[in-house]
Amino acid sequence: EVQLVESGGGLVQPGGSLRLSCAASGFSFRNYWMHWVRQAPGKGLVWVSCIKGDGSITFYADSVKGRFTISRDSAENTLYLQMNSLRAEDTAVYYCVSEIGKGGYWGQGTLVTVSS
């Protein structure tokens, strides 16, 4: 059974940093593109970033470019999102998703709240 379990969310002040993790199991993690998608309270889904299976290629939405860094550890089957210089508008539930364009699976999400 495929499982994606996010962690690391919480309350952080504007300008602060947070690192999200997504533990993957039940599939060949190293062979799949992985994505982060976020959803602000009461709003729609927004694609944030993705990374190739071997970690060699990454892409970011313009809204997070230069502030967020996606990475992965295939030995640990874990996806990460390092978020720096956080802003109020980054407040959202963050989901990790496998192969978003190929019938991918979604985690349950982790809530990030940026507020003073």
Next chain:
Amino acid sequence: QTVVTQEPSFSVSPGGTVTLTCGLSSGSVSTTYYPSWFQQTPGQAPRTLLYNTNTRSSGVPDRFSGSILGNKAALTITGAQADDESDYYCVLFMGSGSWVFGGGTKLTVL
């Protein structure tokens, strides 16, 4: 900046058929955008219904189908049921590794 468009809301009667669409603010959607569709009920994570235009994800009933209709991607629900009442999102591949979601359609079954 290209915007992916969806109907904000739609309603369907139980047992009826409804088609939700996913378009572009500029241009036409084709299979090369690899449209996918997701269903989300309140408080839950999304789940994938369809990908690559018309391929159903594992466990998705065949009353959900996808297509290209005119210049848009489309999700058709045939024989709507009460538990189809959800938010539906599409996503399109924009090239250079980026994906863009539509704003979502709130489907009411009544």
